[in-house]
Structures are given as C-alpha cells and as structure tokens.
Amino acid sequence: MSEAFTVPLHAIAHARTGDKGNRLNCAVIAHAAEAYPLLAEQVTEARVAALFAHRRPSQVARYLLPNLWAINLVIDDVLEGGVNGSLGLDGHGKTLSFLVLTLPVTVPGEVLALVRSAIGARAISV
Amino acid sequence: MARPLLIGNGAGFSGDRLDVALPVVRTLIARGGPAAMTFETLAERTLALGVLARRGNDDAGYEPMLLPLLRPVLGPCLGHGIPIIGNFGAANPRGAAAAIARLASELGLRTPRIAVLEGDDVRAVLDEPSVLWPEGRPTGEIVAANAYLGAFPIAEALADGAEIVVTGRIADPALALGPLIHHFGWAAGEHDRLASGTLAGHLLECGAQVTGGYFADPGVKDVPGTERLGFPIAEVTEDGVITVTKADDTGGLVDRRTVTEQILYEIHDPAAYLTPDVTLDVTEVRVAELGSDQVRVTGARGRPAPDTLKATVSLSGGFLAEGEISYAGPNAGARARLASDTLRKRLAPAGNSVRSRIDILGLQAVFDSDDAARGARAVEDGEFRVRLAAASPDRAAAEEAAREVLHLYCTGPAGGGGVRVSVTPRIATTSALIPRSLVTPRVSLLP
Numbered sequence: 284m285s286e287a288f289t290v291p292l293h294a295i296a297h298a299r300t301g302d303k304g305n306r307l308n309c310a311v312i313a314h315a316a317e318a319y320p321l322l323a324e325q326v327t328e329a330r331v332a333a334l335f336a337h338r339r340p341s342q343v344a345r346y347l348l349p350n351l352w353a354i355n356l357v358i359d360d361v362l363e364g365g366v367n368g369s370l371g372l373d374g375h376g377k378t379l380s381f382l383v384l385t386l387p388v389t390v391p392g393e394v395l396a397l398v399r400s401a402i403g404a405r406a407i408s409v
Numbered sequence: 410m411a412r413p414l415l416i417g418n419g420a421g422f423s424g425d426r427l428d429v430a431l432p433v434v435r436t437l438i439a440r441g442g443p444a445a446m447t448f449e450t451l452a453e454r455t456l457a458l459g460v461l462a463r464r465g466n467d468d469a470g471y472e473p474m475l476l477p478l479l480r481p482v483l484g485p486c487l488g489h490g491i492p493i494i495g496n497f498g499a500a501n502p503r504g505a506a507a508a509i510a511r512l513a514s515e516l517g518l519r520t521p522r523i524a525v526l527e528g529d530d531v532r533a534v535l536d537e538p539s540v541l542w543p544e545g546r547p548t549g550e551i552v553a554a555n556a557y558l559g560a561f562p563i564a565e566a567l568a569d570g571a572e573i574v575v576t577g578r579i580a581d582p583a584l585a586l587g588p589l590i591h592h593f594g595w596a597a598g599e600h601d602r603l604a605s606g607t608l609a610g611h612l613l614e615c616g617a618q619v620t621g622g623y624f625a626d627p628g629v630k631d632v633p634g635t636e637r638l639g640f641p642i643a644e645v646t647e648d649g650v651i652t653v654t655k656a657d658d659t660g661g662l663v664d665r666r667t668v669t670e671q672i673l674y675e676i677h678d679p680a681a682y683l684t685p686d687v688t689l690d691v692t693e694v695r696v697a698e699l700g701s702d703q704v705r706v707t708g709a710r711g712r713p714a715p716d717t718l719k720a721t722v723s724l725s726g727g728f729l730a731e732g733e734i735s736y737a738g739p740n741a742g743a744r745a746r747l748a749s750d751t752l753r754k755r756l757a758p759a760g761n762s763v764r765s766r767i768d769i770l771g772l773q774a775v776f777d778s779d780d781a782a783r784g785a786r787a788v789e790d791g792e793f794r795v796r797l798a799a800a801s802p803d804r805a806a807a808e809e810a811a812r813e814v815l816h817l818y819c820t821g822p823a824g825g826g827g828v829r830v831s832v833t834p835r836i837a838t839t840s841a842l843i844p845r846s847l848v849t850p851r852v853s854l855l856p
C-alpha cells in the first residue's frame with residue numbers, strides 16, 4: 284500500500300454547477316475511473332453541508348452515478364433566493380463548483396499518479 | 410430504419426455569440442442527410458422582460474437579437490431543407506414570425522413557411538383551484554405566467570410543412586425532440602426513445618456548454634480555440650443512439666468530460682428529470698469516445714411524463730441598486746474594510762425597507778453569503794473592490810442606497826476610485842403546476 288496524500292478535490296475531479304430557483308446542483312466527476320470510489324466515500328452529504336454552512340443549506344442530497352464516474356450533489360436553499368432574489372454577484376451559483384472542489388480528500392499515491400497521467404494525456408501544449 | 414437525424418444548435422442563451430450558427434449549418438450541409446437547426450434563447454426571466462417590452466409595441470417582446478442570429482443562416486437553411494426551431498418568439502411569437510418574413514424578403518429569399526406555437530401563456534387560468542403552487546401563491550402583480558410546452562406540437566408544425574417553428578416558453582430539450590418525433594414518427598408511449606431525444610436536446614440546449622464552454626481550467630481541462638468555439642451537433646438514430654459532435658473547422662472540444670458535465674447540468678434526481686414529454690432517467694447512461702470530438706451517448710431510459718405542466722410565474726421584484734469603488738496598493742485591504750463598515754453604518758437607519766449586502770471583491774465575494782458569514786482572508790496589500798448591493802420595493806430607497814457608494818469619493822477612505830453605480834428593476838419568479846387540461850398548445854401556419 285502506497286502513501287496517501289491529502290489534496291483538494293480539484294486534484295482528482297472536475298465539477299459543474301447548475302441552478303433552479305434557490306436550489307444548486309453540482310456534478311462532481313472523477314478524472315479517472317479509479318478515483319470515483321473516493322468521491323463516493325469522501326464527498327459525503329455531511330461534508331458538503333459543512334462546506335456550505337455559511338449559506339445554511341436546508342438539505343443536501345447525493346446521487347451516485349458510477350457509469351459516469353460522477354456524483355450529483357443537490358444542495359437546497361443556498362443561492363440566497365436564486366438569480367432573481369440574491370444580492371450576490373453570482374446568483375446562479377456558477378462559481379460554486381470551485382468551492383466544492385476545495386474540499387480536502389485523501390488519495391492513495393497510485394490513484395493520484397493515475398489521475399495525473401489521465402489529465403496529462405489530454406493536456407494541450409501551448 | 411430511417412436515416413439518423415442531425416440536429417445543430419446555434420444559441421444556448423439570449424446573449425450567445427452571433428457568429429456560431431453558420432459553421433454549424435455549413436457542417437450540417439456538408440454531412441448531407443436530414444438535419445434540423447435549433448436556437449435556445451429563453452431564460453426564466455427573459456419572457457417577463459418580453460412581456461414588459463411588448464406593452465404598447467407589437468414589434469417587441471421577442472428575442473432582441475433574433476434577426477442578427479438568423480440573418481447568416483436563413484438562406485442556407487431554406488436552400489437545403491433544414492428546418493429552424495427556436496424559442497426566440499418569447500412573449501411575441503407572431504411578432505417574431507413577421508420579423509423573420511421581413512428578413513427573408515430583405516435577403517431576396519422566397520417567403521418561408523413559418524409556424525408559431527402558442528398556448529404557453531397561462532395567466533388566464535391561474536385562479537383555477539386545480540393549479541398547484543409548490544412555493545406558495547405569490548402576492549403582487551403577475552407580469553407573466555408561461556407553461557413549458559412539449560415537443561409534439563413542434564412535430565405537428567413540421568408535419569404541416571413548416572420550415573421555421575417559432576415558439577415561446579417550451580421545455581428546452583423539446584426544441585430537438587420535436588424534429589426527432591417528426592422525422593422518426595415516434596409515439597407518445599415510446600418512452601425510451603423520447604428519453605433519448607430529450608437527452609439529446611438537453612445536451613444541445615446550452616450550446617457551447619457541451620463543446621468546451623463553461624469548462625476550461627488551464628492545465629487541468631484545456632480547451633483549444635476558446636475565441637472560436639464550435640457549437641454542437643447531435644446525430645440521433647431511430648433507436649435513440651446519440652453521437653455528439655461539433656461544427657467543422659472551429660475551436661472547442663467534445664469529449665467524455667464535456668459531455669458528462671452537461672448530462673448532469675441542472676439535473677436533480679438523475680432517475681427523474683421531469684419534462685412535459687417524458688420522465689428521463691440517466692442513471693444507466695454510458696458515454697464513449699469514438700474519436701476526436703465524437704462522443705456516443707447511450708442508455709437513456711424513460712417513464713411517463715408528469716400529469717401537470719410546470720409554469721414559470723414572474724412578478725415585479727422591486728429594484729436592485731449596485732455600487733462599487735476600488736482601493737489598491739499599501740493597506741488597501743484595511744481601507745476596503747473601512748469603506749465596507751462605513752456603508753454598513755450608513756445603511757442601518759434604512760432598516761427593513763432596504764435589504765443590503767457588501768462584498769470586497771478579491772477578498773470575499775461570490776463564495777460568501779448575503780450576511781458575509783463565511784468572511785474574508787486578512788490581506789492588506791493588493792487591489793480590492795468594495796461592492797454594495799441593495800434591494801428595495803421602492804425605487805427612491807434603492808437609489809438612495811446606491812448613492813452611499815458615490816458619497817465615498819469625498820467621504821470614504823483614502824485613494825478610493827472608479828465608482829460605478831446602477832439601479833435596475835427586478836423580476837421575481839416562482840413556479841406553478843398546471844393540469845394539462847388547462848393548457849392548449851396551438852400551432853398556426855403563417856401567413
């Protein structure tokens with residue numbers, strides 16, 4: 284068993300948020316199939332609720348989509364009323380995928396290496 | 410089996426790039442075979458703004474950029490038998506249709522057969538006791554109330570020979586599902602096929618969001634040619650296999666990651682995405698990369714659609730005041746916090762008539778809550794922008810709040826500059842669930 288590293292979720296997954304009224308959804312998708320079990324294990328409803336505590340979520344639901352290497356988080360009442368009611372700059376919550384991606388996760392070294400190679404394989408040299 | 414249908418998208422929201430549709434149409438023509446072109450330009454609020462614009466002006470209330478959007482593609486689409494379907498009719502589909510007819514004449518084209526789809530306006534039935542209000546019946550002046558119509562009326566318009574279908578409020582995926590129903594003759598009970606068509610429409614409806622837009626994260630998720638992103642094309646077979654591609658000779662990309670992000674965009678329970686035509690289940694969907702910018706999506710499943718149609722109800726939402734001022738250089742963080750504290754104290758006497766929020770852009774803003782419960786990092790040097798937002802039902806109170814930012818030029822901390830202030834009317838929205846028996850979609854061919 285190799286060493287494990289604590290890294291931001293951004294190191295192993297990508298994410299996209301969408302809004303409907305005052306409800307936010309955030310799909311979190313592993314960069315490699317081997318990283319998906321870590322999402323299922325560590326990106327829990329309770330941890331996501333804690334990450335959004337300052338916006339007082341009324342409920343966090345999580346749906347598992349192993350075929351897509353993804354989890355879908357549905358976070359209720361965190362958009363300050365939504366795009367038509369919020370006073371914030373981002374009433375849609377479009378930036379909040381990157382708040383979710385700050386969540387620390389613990390990743391075995393070999394999984395981290397696989398993810399980095401999957402990301403590297405798609406990199407575009409500029 | 411009928412040949413697959415190619416469906417292009419030329420806009421994912423009102424405000425999308427105007428030069429993206431032509432490369433999609435050129436690609437549809439080059440690939441040959443049956444094709445349709447879709448435009449999605451109607452956000453929740455857009456329709457209410459259209460209703461306000463239409464008051465006293467019969468040539469308003471439809472998508473303001475309609476003619477610039479269609480001008481480059483109208484001739485090629487009519488010339489190659491590619492129907493155009495768009496919700497750019499907004500609050501005035503007949504006005505949009507008349508404008509398209511004028512555009513065709515101006516371009517020296519023959520008069521196209523244009524269908525308008527109406528019946529989405531449900532203001533007249535909101536008092537019926539069978540209408541449900543999940544968030545409570547709103548008080549205040551209702552500006553607009555529109556039910557999300559389904560795909561079958563679009564198919565009916567195409568069967569009647571329409572070359573252009575202009576709609577108002579419609580479920581976004583229906584823009585693609587309509588031509589699929591028409592092309593393959595799918596029936597209302599073929600739930601898995603309707604689900605596949607709905608998923609194809611869902612993947613297309615936000616335009617570039619499936620081709621590398623809303624996606625790039627340099628060094629992690631690179632996207633080539635972001636200044637010339639290609640818009641998407643979906644090929645759909647009779648049994649519902651979807652292949653997502655994009656316009657030829659454009660930037661952007663289509664891969665497993667872009668497609669997966671968009672499959673789950675604005676989805677809540679992935680086993681039950683409700684539309685007027687079908688309940689879509691994406692839990693067994695699989696995504697496979699076939700080649701460069703070519704992704705196959707299979708496994709969508711469907712169940713019957715809900716008994717009610719969702720409607721978006723828009724109300725006057727008072728006024729939003731916003732003001733910003735910048736501080737930079739040594740001790741800028743402390744000066745920005747002082748400006749923020751000053752604004753808070755100045756606004757306190759307004760009490761409950763004004764709801765306000767203060768951000769310091771660069772320190773704490775979009776991740777925070779209206780009451781700044783998350784808080785800021787303590788950084789002293791840098792460039793920071795203090796932003797006040799204040800909402801009030803009363804325009805004068807909103808304007809007074811905004812002026813508090815302007816006052817900071819001469820009364821605030823040292824070196825405050827670059828003030829911008831605005832006051833805008835707001836639209837508030839809520840949802841209603843309308844029994845289908847109260848909604849009658851109507852297709853009319855013009856002239």
